[in-house]
Amino acid sequence: MQIATFNINGVKARIGALTDWLTAARPDVALLQEIKSLDETFPREVFEDMGYRVETHGQKGFNGVAILSRLPLEDVVRGLPGDPQDEQARWIEATVIGTRAVRVCGLYLPNGNPAPGPKYDYKLAWMARLEARARDLLAAEEPALMAGDYNVIPQDEDAARPAAWAKDALALPQSRAAFRRVLNLGFTEAFRARVQGPGHYSFWDYQAGAWNRNDGIRIDHVLMTPQAADLMTDCRIEAEVRGGEKPSDHVPVWVTLDA
DNA sequence: ATGTCGGCATTGTGCCGA
Numbered sequence: 001m002q003i004a005t006f007n008i009n010g011v012k013a014r015i016g017a018l019t020d021w022l023t024a025a026r027p028d029v030a031l032l033q034e035i036k037s038l039d040e041t042f043p044r045e046v047f048e049d050m051g052y053r054v055e056t057h058g059q060k061g062f063n064g065v066a067i068l069s070r071l072p073l074e075d076v077v078r079g080l081p082g083d084p085q086d087e088q089a090r091w092i093e094a095t096v097i098g099t100r101a102v103r104v105c106g107l108y109l110p111n112g113n114p115a116p117g118p119k120y121d122y123k124l125a126w127m128a129r130l131e132a133r134a135r136d137l138l139a140a141e142e143p144a145l146m147a148g149d150y151n152v153i154p155q156d157e158d159a160a161r162p163a164a165w166a167k168d169a170l171a172l173p174q175s176r177a178a179f180r181r182v183l184n185l186g187f188t189e190a191f192r193a194r195v196q197g198p199g200h201y202s203f204w205d206y207q208a209g210a211w212n213r214n215d216g217i218r219i220d221h222v223l224m225t226p227q228a229a230d231l232m233t234d235c236r237i238e239a240e241v242r243g244g245e246k247p248s249d250h251v252p253v254w255v256t257l258d259a
Numbered sequence: 260a261t262g263t264c265g266g267c268a269t270t271g272t273g274c275c276g277a
Contacts, residue, residue, distance in 0.1 A: 009277085010265050034277090036266065061266055062276070111277060151277095205277085206263035249264075249277080 005147040007250035031106030035064035082129035100259035103144035112169030127178035143228040158218035188229035190222035
Protein backbone atom coordinates (compact mmCIF):
# COMPACT_ATOMS: atom_id res chain seq x y z
CA MET A 1 0.00 0.00 0.00
CA GLN A 2 1.54 3.28 -1.14
CA ILE A 3 0.31 6.36 0.71
CA ALA A 4 1.30 9.93 -0.13
CA THR A 5 0.55 13.11 1.78
CA PHE A 6 0.51 16.29 -0.31
CA ASN A 7 -0.41 19.87 0.59
CA ILE A 8 -1.66 20.96 -2.83
CA ASN A 9 -2.38 24.65 -2.04
CA GLY A 10 -5.74 24.86 -3.79
CA VAL A 11 -7.39 22.03 -5.73
CA LYS A 12 -8.76 24.27 -8.48
CA ALA A 13 -5.41 25.95 -9.12
CA ARG A 14 -3.65 22.56 -8.97
CA ILE A 15 -6.02 20.41 -11.00
CA GLY A 16 -3.56 19.97 -13.90
CA ALA A 17 -0.48 19.36 -11.76
CA LEU A 18 -2.44 17.07 -9.45
CA THR A 19 -3.94 14.84 -12.15
CA ASP A 20 -0.56 14.63 -13.90
CA TRP A 21 1.04 13.57 -10.64
CA LEU A 22 -1.66 10.98 -9.87
CA THR A 23 -1.33 9.51 -13.36
CA ALA A 24 2.45 9.24 -13.13
CA ALA A 25 2.84 8.31 -9.46
CA ARG A 26 -0.36 6.30 -8.92
CA PRO A 27 -0.57 6.38 -5.13
CA ASP A 28 -3.05 3.95 -3.63
CA VAL A 29 -4.00 6.66 -1.16
CA ALA A 30 -3.42 10.43 -1.45
CA LEU A 31 -4.01 12.57 1.63
CA LEU A 32 -4.52 16.14 0.43
CA GLN A 33 -4.32 19.34 2.45
CA GLU A 34 -5.31 22.91 1.67
CA ILE A 35 -7.91 21.93 -0.89
CA LYS A 36 -9.39 25.44 -0.35
CA SER A 37 -12.75 24.17 -1.53
CA LEU A 38 -16.20 23.43 -0.26
CA ASP A 39 -17.21 19.76 -0.38
CA GLU A 40 -19.86 20.58 -2.99
CA THR A 41 -17.44 22.37 -5.33
CA PHE A 42 -14.58 19.87 -5.01
CA PRO A 43 -13.97 18.44 -8.51
CA ARG A 44 -14.59 14.89 -7.36
CA GLU A 45 -15.54 13.51 -10.78
CA VAL A 46 -12.05 14.28 -12.12
CA PHE A 47 -10.58 11.89 -9.57
CA GLU A 48 -13.40 9.36 -9.65
CA ASP A 49 -12.83 9.04 -13.40
CA MET A 50 -9.21 8.14 -12.56
CA GLY A 51 -10.35 5.32 -10.30
CA TYR A 52 -10.25 7.10 -6.94
CA ARG A 53 -12.79 7.15 -4.18
CA VAL A 54 -13.09 10.70 -2.89
CA GLU A 55 -13.78 11.84 0.68
CA THR A 56 -13.51 15.54 1.51
CA HIS A 57 -13.74 17.80 4.53
CA GLY A 58 -13.72 21.27 3.05
CA GLN A 59 -14.59 24.86 3.75
CA LYS A 60 -14.75 28.04 1.73
CA GLY A 61 -11.49 29.63 0.66
CA PHE A 62 -9.06 28.17 3.17
CA ASN A 63 -7.86 24.93 4.74
CA GLY A 64 -9.71 21.76 3.78
CA VAL A 65 -8.49 18.15 3.61
CA ALA A 66 -9.35 15.16 1.43
CA ILE A 67 -8.63 11.47 0.94
CA LEU A 68 -8.34 9.97 -2.53
CA SER A 69 -8.12 6.18 -2.51
CA ARG A 70 -7.97 3.41 -5.09
CA LEU A 71 -8.69 0.98 -2.25
CA PRO A 72 -11.98 0.73 -0.34
CA LEU A 73 -12.52 3.17 2.52
CA GLU A 74 -14.56 2.54 5.64
CA ASP A 75 -15.63 4.56 8.68
CA VAL A 76 -14.80 8.05 7.39
CA VAL A 77 -14.67 10.66 10.18
CA ARG A 78 -14.35 14.41 9.61
CA GLY A 79 -12.91 16.84 12.13
CA LEU A 80 -10.42 16.47 15.00
CA PRO A 81 -12.24 15.68 18.26
CA GLY A 82 -12.00 17.91 21.29
CA ASP A 83 -13.55 21.24 20.32
CA PRO A 84 -17.07 21.31 18.89
CA GLN A 85 -16.69 25.10 18.35
CA ASP A 86 -13.78 24.60 15.92
CA GLU A 87 -15.06 25.24 12.40
CA GLN A 88 -11.72 24.93 10.59
CA ALA A 89 -11.54 21.89 8.28
CA ARG A 90 -8.17 20.35 9.11
CA TRP A 91 -8.69 16.66 9.84
CA ILE A 92 -10.15 13.61 8.09
CA GLU A 93 -9.66 9.93 8.76
CA ALA A 94 -10.73 6.62 7.30
CA THR A 95 -9.83 2.96 7.30
CA VAL A 96 -8.15 1.82 4.08
CA ILE A 97 -8.80 -1.81 3.22
CA GLY A 98 -5.69 -3.31 1.65
CA THR A 99 -4.29 -6.75 2.44
CA ARG A 100 -4.46 -5.27 5.93
CA ALA A 101 -6.77 -2.57 7.25
CA VAL A 102 -4.93 0.67 8.01
CA ARG A 103 -6.47 3.63 9.85
CA VAL A 104 -5.28 6.72 7.96
CA CYS A 105 -5.60 10.28 9.28
CA GLY A 106 -4.95 13.31 7.06
CA LEU A 107 -4.21 16.57 8.84
CA TYR A 108 -3.47 20.22 8.19
CA LEU A 109 -2.05 21.57 11.43
CA PRO A 110 -2.51 25.32 12.02
CA ASN A 111 0.38 27.54 10.91
CA GLY A 112 0.22 29.61 14.10
CA ASN A 113 1.85 32.82 12.92
CA PRO A 114 2.15 35.44 14.20
CA ALA A 115 3.47 34.11 17.49
CA PRO A 116 2.69 34.97 20.18
CA GLY A 117 -0.98 35.70 19.60
CA PRO A 118 -4.39 34.07 19.19
CA LYS A 119 -3.32 32.13 16.11
CA TYR A 120 -0.45 30.59 18.04
CA ASP A 121 -2.74 29.79 20.95
CA TYR A 122 -5.03 28.01 18.48
CA LYS A 123 -2.10 26.03 17.10
CA LEU A 124 -1.02 24.81 20.53
CA ALA A 125 -4.60 23.98 21.53
CA TRP A 126 -5.02 22.04 18.29
CA MET A 127 -1.81 20.13 19.01
CA ALA A 128 -3.13 19.18 22.45
CA ARG A 129 -6.22 17.73 20.75
CA LEU A 130 -3.92 15.94 18.28
CA GLU A 131 -2.07 14.38 21.21
CA ALA A 132 -5.36 13.14 22.65
CA ARG A 133 -6.38 11.56 19.34
CA ALA A 134 -2.90 10.05 19.03
CA ARG A 135 -3.28 8.39 22.45
CA ASP A 136 -6.53 6.77 21.33
CA LEU A 137 -4.97 5.53 18.11
CA LEU A 138 -2.14 3.92 20.08
CA ALA A 139 -4.56 2.31 22.51
CA ALA A 140 -6.30 0.56 19.61
CA GLU A 141 -3.03 -1.34 18.90
CA GLU A 142 -3.76 -1.44 15.16
CA PRO A 143 -1.86 -0.16 12.11
CA ALA A 144 -2.60 3.56 11.96
CA LEU A 145 -0.86 6.70 10.77
CA MET A 146 -1.31 10.46 10.95
CA ALA A 147 0.07 12.23 7.89
CA GLY A 148 -0.03 15.75 6.58
CA ASP A 149 1.23 19.29 6.85
CA TYR A 150 2.22 19.55 10.51
CA ASN A 151 3.57 23.09 10.15
CA VAL A 152 6.37 22.05 12.53
CA ILE A 153 10.09 22.03 11.76
CA PRO A 154 11.09 19.29 14.21
CA GLN A 155 14.79 20.14 14.52
CA ASP A 156 17.27 22.69 13.18
CA GLU A 157 18.54 20.12 10.67
CA ASP A 158 15.08 20.24 9.04
CA ALA A 159 15.63 23.79 7.76
CA ALA A 160 18.21 25.10 5.31
CA ARG A 161 18.45 28.31 7.37
CA PRO A 162 17.33 27.44 10.90
CA ALA A 163 18.18 30.88 12.25
CA ALA A 164 15.61 32.44 9.91
CA TRP A 165 12.88 30.32 11.53
CA ALA A 166 13.97 30.55 15.16
CA LYS A 167 11.12 32.87 16.19
CA ASP A 168 8.56 31.46 13.76
CA ALA A 169 5.54 29.47 14.95
CA LEU A 170 6.83 26.50 12.89
CA ALA A 171 10.03 26.23 14.94
CA LEU A 172 9.36 27.77 18.36
CA PRO A 173 10.30 25.53 21.30
CA GLN A 174 6.64 25.10 22.31
CA SER A 175 5.74 23.88 18.81
CA ARG A 176 8.64 21.44 18.76
CA ALA A 177 7.85 20.22 22.26
CA ALA A 178 4.20 19.57 21.36
CA PHE A 179 5.28 17.61 18.28
CA ARG A 180 7.81 15.66 20.34
CA ARG A 181 5.18 14.87 22.96
CA VAL A 182 3.15 13.09 20.29
CA LEU A 183 6.20 11.17 19.06
CA ASN A 184 7.12 10.22 22.60
CA LEU A 185 3.78 8.51 23.11
CA GLY A 186 5.23 5.82 20.88
CA PHE A 187 4.86 6.99 17.29
CA THR A 188 7.51 6.51 14.63
CA GLU A 189 8.22 9.42 12.31
CA ALA A 190 8.46 7.60 8.99
CA PHE A 191 11.10 9.69 7.25
CA ARG A 192 13.52 9.85 10.18
CA ALA A 193 13.16 6.12 10.69
CA ARG A 194 14.92 5.72 7.34
CA VAL A 195 16.97 8.84 6.57
CA GLN A 196 19.27 10.84 8.86
CA GLY A 197 20.97 14.18 8.46
CA PRO A 198 20.23 17.62 7.04
CA GLY A 199 19.16 18.71 3.57
CA HIS A 200 15.76 17.01 3.31
CA TYR A 201 12.82 19.35 2.80
CA SER A 202 9.13 19.17 1.87
CA PHE A 203 8.31 22.89 1.45
CA TRP A 204 9.97 25.74 -0.39
CA ASP A 205 8.38 29.20 -0.28
CA TYR A 206 7.25 30.74 -3.55
CA GLN A 207 9.16 33.89 -2.61
CA ALA A 208 12.77 34.82 -3.14
CA GLY A 209 13.71 31.87 -5.34
CA ALA A 210 13.59 29.48 -2.40
CA TRP A 211 13.37 26.36 -4.59
CA ASN A 212 16.26 27.38 -6.84
CA ARG A 213 18.41 28.09 -3.78
CA ASN A 214 17.13 24.91 -2.02
CA ASP A 215 16.06 27.10 0.88
CA GLY A 216 13.53 24.62 2.23
CA ILE A 217 12.02 23.24 5.40
CA ARG A 218 10.69 19.80 6.33
CA ILE A 219 7.19 20.21 7.76
CA ASP A 220 5.17 17.40 6.10
CA HIS A 221 5.36 14.29 8.24
CA VAL A 222 3.98 10.78 8.65
CA LEU A 223 3.63 9.43 12.20
CA MET A 224 2.92 5.73 12.58
CA THR A 225 1.72 3.50 15.41
CA PRO A 226 4.08 0.60 16.18
CA GLN A 227 1.77 -1.74 14.27
CA ALA A 228 2.03 0.50 11.17
CA ALA A 229 5.76 1.07 11.61
CA ASP A 230 6.26 -2.70 11.53
CA LEU A 231 4.67 -2.73 8.06
CA MET A 232 6.72 0.14 6.57
CA THR A 233 9.11 -0.80 3.80
CA ASP A 234 9.91 2.67 2.41
CA CYS A 235 9.55 6.39 2.97
CA ARG A 236 10.64 9.15 0.62
CA ILE A 237 10.11 12.80 -0.19
CA GLU A 238 9.26 13.43 -3.86
CA ALA A 239 11.13 16.74 -4.01
CA GLU A 240 11.32 16.88 -7.81
CA VAL A 241 7.60 17.68 -7.94
CA ARG A 242 8.49 21.19 -6.71
CA GLY A 243 10.25 21.86 -10.04
CA GLY A 244 7.17 21.02 -12.12
CA GLU A 245 4.69 23.21 -13.94
CA LYS A 246 2.60 25.47 -11.66
CA PRO A 247 3.69 23.58 -8.54
CA SER A 248 2.38 23.66 -4.99
CA ASP A 249 4.86 25.06 -2.48
CA HIS A 250 4.82 21.60 -0.81
CA VAL A 251 5.80 18.22 -2.28
CA PRO A 252 4.46 14.70 -1.65
CA VAL A 253 5.84 12.57 1.18
CA TRP A 254 5.39 8.83 0.60
CA VAL A 255 5.24 5.76 2.78
CA THR A 256 5.01 2.20 1.53
CA LEU A 257 3.39 -0.32 3.85
CA ASP A 258 3.29 -4.08 3.46
CA ALA A 259 -0.47 -3.95 3.75
C1' DA B 260 15.54 43.55 2.48
C1' DT B 261 10.99 40.26 1.87
C1' DG B 262 11.31 39.17 -4.51
C1' DT B 263 4.92 34.71 -4.63
C1' DC B 264 0.85 32.47 -4.74
C1' DG B 265 -4.43 31.22 -4.16
C1' DG B 266 -8.83 32.72 -3.09
C1' DC B 267 -12.29 36.16 -1.86
C1' DA B 268 -15.08 40.16 -2.67
C1' DT B 269 -15.78 42.36 -6.64
C1' DT B 270 -15.50 44.08 -11.94
C1' DG B 271 -10.40 46.85 -9.93
C1' DT B 272 -7.58 45.65 -7.06
C1' DG B 273 -6.78 45.32 -2.16
C1' DC B 274 -6.93 42.02 1.61
C1' DC B 275 -5.97 37.73 3.98
C1' DG B 276 -3.44 33.61 4.82
C1' DA B 277 0.58 31.14 4.05
